[in-house]
Amino acid sequence: MTSASISTLPRPPAQRATAEPALVRWLLTAVAIGFLALFLFLPLAAVFGQALERGLGAYVAALRDHDAWAAIRLTLITAAIVVPLNLVFGLAMAWAVAKFEFRGKSVLITLIDLPFAVSPVVSGLIYVLLFGLQGWFGPWLKAHDIQIIFAVPGIVLATLFVTCPLVARELIPLMQAQGTEEEEAAVVLGARGWQTFFRVTLPNIKWGLLYGVILCNARAMGEFGAVSVVSGHIRGLTNTMTLHVEILYNEYNFVGAFAVASLLTLLALLTLGAKSLVEWQTRRRPAESGSAAPDAAAMGPLTPVPLQPVSEKTRNEH
Amino acid sequence: MSIEARNVTKAFGAFTALRDVSLEVRTGELVALLGPSGSGKTTLLRIIAGLEVPDRGSILFHGEDATDRRVQDRRVGFVFQHYALFRHMSVFENVAFGLRVMPRRARPTRGEIRARVRRLLSLVQLDWLADRYPSQLSGGQRQRVALARALAVEPKVLLLDEPFGALDAKVRQELRRWLRRLHGEINVTGVLVTHDQEEALEVADRVVVMNAGRIEQVGTPEEVFHHPATEFVMNFLGHVNVFHGRVEGDKAFFGALELEYPNGASTGSLAVRGFVRPHDLEIDLQPGETTLVEGQIAHVNAAGPQVKVELATVMGETIHVEITQERYRALGLTCGQRAFVRPREIKVFLGGPPA
Numbered sequence: 001m002t003s004a005s006i007s008t009l010p011r012p013p014a015q016r017a018t019a020e021p022a023l024v025r026w027l028l029t030a031v032a033i034g035f036l037a038l039f040l041f042l043p044l045a046a047v048f049g050q051a052l053e054r055g056l057g058a059y060v061a062a063l064r065d066h067d068a069w070a071a072i073r074l075t076l077i078t079a080a081i082v083v084p085l086n087l088v089f090g091l092a093m094a095w096a097v098a099k100f101e102f103r104g105k106s107v108l109i110t111l112i113d114l115p116f117a118v119s120p121v122v123s124g125l126i127y128v129l130l131f132g133l134q135g136w137f138g139p140w141l142k143a144h145d146i147q148i149i150f151a152v153p154g155i156v157l158a159t160l161f162v163t164c165p166l167v168a169r170e171l172i173p174l175m176q177a178q179g180t181e182e183e184e185a186a187v188v189l190g191a192r193g194w195q196t197f198f199r200v201t202l203p204n205i206k207w208g209l210l211y212g213v214i215l216c217n218a219r220a221m222g223e224f225g226a227v228s229v230v231s232g233h234i235r236g237l238t239n240t241m242t243l244h245v246e247i248l249y250n251e252y253n254f255v256g257a258f259a260v261a262s263l264l265t266l267l268a269l270l271t272l273g274a275k276s277l278v279e280w281q282t283r284r285r286p287a288e289s290g291s292a293a294p295d296a297a298a299m300g301p302l303t304p305v306p307l308q309p310v311s312e313k314t315r316n317e318h
Numbered sequence: 319m320s321i322e323a324r325n326v327t328k329a330f331g332a333f334t335a336l337r338d339v340s341l342e343v344r345t346g347e348l349v350a351l352l353g354p355s356g357s358g359k360t361t362l363l364r365i366i367a368g369l370e371v372p373d374r375g376s377i378l379f380h381g382e383d384a385t386d387r388r389v390q391d392r393r394v395g396f397v398f399q400h401y402a403l404f405r406h407m408s409v410f411e412n413v414a415f416g417l418r419v420m421p422r423r424a425r426p427t428r429g430e431i432r433a434r435v436r437r438l439l440s441l442v443q444l445d446w447l448a449d450r451y452p453s454q455l456s457g458g459q460r461q462r463v464a465l466a467r468a469l470a471v472e473p474k475v476l477l478l479d480e481p482f483g484a485l486d487a488k489v490r491q492e493l494r495r496w497l498r499r500l501h502g503e504i505n506v507t508g509v510l511v512t513h514d515q516e517e518a519l520e521v522a523d524r525v526v527v528m529n530a531g532r533i534e535q536v537g538t539p540e541e542v543f544h545h546p547a548t549e550f551v552m553n554f555l556g557h558v559n560v561f562h563g564r565v566e567g568d569k570a571f572f573g574a575l576e577l578e579y580p581n582g583a584s585t586g587s588l589a590v591r592g593f594v595r596p597h598d599l600e601i602d603l604q605p606g607e608t609t610l611v612e613g614q615i616a617h618v619n620a621a622g623p624q625v626k627v628e629l630a631t632v633m634g635e636t637i638h639v640e641i642t643q644e645r646y647r648a649l650g651l652t653c654g655q656r657a658f659v660r661p662r663e664i665k666v667f668l669g670g671p672p673a
Binding site: 181182184185186187188189190191192195199200203204 | 392405415
């Protein structure tokens with residue numbers, strides 16, 4: 001009787017040994033979702049809610065405001081200058097660090113991280129100190145009628161400084177994992193420097209590079225601290241979108257402030273979408289990741305760029 | 319095209335990879351650079367290719383100084399240890415690469431490129447894989463693609479860096495024979511780097527044995543195997559048993575065994591070491607005139623064309639002997655049995671026990 005009943009007992013589910021009781025599982029999941037809703041989705045919804053509080057008409061009107069439009073234009077111009085420059089700089093930097101051995105390499109790698117380590121406000125102040133009216137080059141610049149601080153060049157310089165590690169940081173681990181053998185193979189086969197770069201190096205890193213550019217663009221458009229110091233907040237002239245949001249908010253123009261903020265939020269969502277697409281592409285084509293460390297390319301984009309630990313890690317590595 | 323290295327020296331920081339190395343490779347020859355890791359063989363190969371610059375010395379192609387010639391202009395085919403295939407290109411594009419990057423004047427037309435790549439892929443028996451990517455190939459297939467890619471530019475010199483290192487034993491055997499045949503078919507001077515003595519002896523016309531940045535011996539596989547110039551060569555080319563003895567006049571003594579040593583030292587007694595390969599030793603059940611040492615059978619491995627026997631001497635040394643299956647059956651050896659070892663040939667090098 002007993003033996004028969006035991007043999008007909010349903011087998012417990014296979015994952016029983018590794019799973020927690022249902023109550024614990026549900027509780028933990030609920031906490032996680034609640035947390036996400038409270039700190040991520042709610043603010044996101046609030047931005048759009050506030051922006052559209054007085055209807056679509058007011059929203060569009062706020063964006064078509066002369067000063068708002070000028071701020072949008074300035075942000076786009078800044079990004080259009082900064083991103084290509086950082087693309088070239090990041091590529092050159094990663095190429096040098098990953099493919100060559102030279103004296104002072106570890107110092108250089110530490111220096112790349114300087115913009116991350118230092119507060120953006122300080123980066124802005126450095127430029128005021130250098131190019132401001134009372135700064136080192138101030139008198140000379142004034143004599144030649146060149147304005148950098150409280151003008152577009154200052155904003156571009158500050159943004160450039162803050163965003164310059166992004167592309168390089170993304171590419172260095174990827175290029176290090178890939179090594180130099182393929183380039184050597186190309187050169188032995190008769191390829192010149194540019195041919196090697198465009199036919200071998202670039203195709204191997206294109207997804208990593210694109211990812212770095214997306215991050216760089218997002219940061220360039222969203223930068224506040226450094227730009228705030230050098231901008232001078234001249235409406236319609238030196239206000240970027242982030243600065244414009246602050247001014248409108250301080251003037252209790254909530255619809256205006258959140259309308260511009262919603263554009264920045266849309267940019268963030270767009271960035272996330274593009275980022276997922278790139279990650280999906282890198283995973284789909286494992287052939288392009290480093291053969292020495294197959295996970296390198298997939299891992300690179302997934303890891304957010306940490307601030308302090310990066311420089312510590314590189315110091316230990318070199 | 320002949321290759322010559324003259325007094326080449328190369329250091330990486332404090333490590334000297336090559337010390338004053340000179341070597342000549344004749345046109346159409348296939349030479350193996352053989353040595354343990356760190357012996358400088360790969361560095362020499364890379365210097366010939368132009369991927370490294372020698373600190374001193376020069377490289378000559380066909381009698382002309384090519385030391386300062388750029389890698390791109392040397393027209394050598396190089397097969398990398400890990401193949402270094404372009405991972406984002408198909409097999410076809412990998413092979414076509416060398417042709418596509420040629421200057422416009424010299425570049426073949428699209429049709430010619432297609433035909434030549436097809437021909438090369440059928441030469442390496444991979445025409446059916448033209449559209450695959452390197453990650454979809456097996457190790458042996460990648461190796462052959464790398465070879466086809468190197469041959470596409472019709473190099474006069476083919477350099478191979480541990481070409482079969484990452485492959486399993488069976489594939490390695492096949493590719494070795496295949497490379498030997500291929501080298502006979504296409505007129506190219508070849509240099510092959512390997513740490514596998516069997517591979518070097520089987521594939522190459524001549525073997526260059528290297529150690530610690532120097533060349534120990536250059537010779538045909540037969541010469542280096544049967545007439546090793548140094549202890550290192552003797553040691554590196556297969557198993558050896560070492561016996562300590564001394565030389566007095568024209569006689570050499572190993573224990574009770576006395577041997578003729580015609581080119582011996584004239585005066586005094588010198589410590590020497592005798593090297594005997596396992597297949598140059600014979601086992602007897604009774605002591606004889608030429609018995610070198612006595613021991614106890616410790617282990618017998620009869621799987622293979624030769625029977626491998628291990629003997630333990632009273633001194634606690636292990637002696638490796640290889641005898642034929644017939645001899646093994648005739649002797650009826652069992653573990654623990656006492657036996658006597660007799661050398662057929664003994665190589666004597668001056669010098670005492672290693673420091």
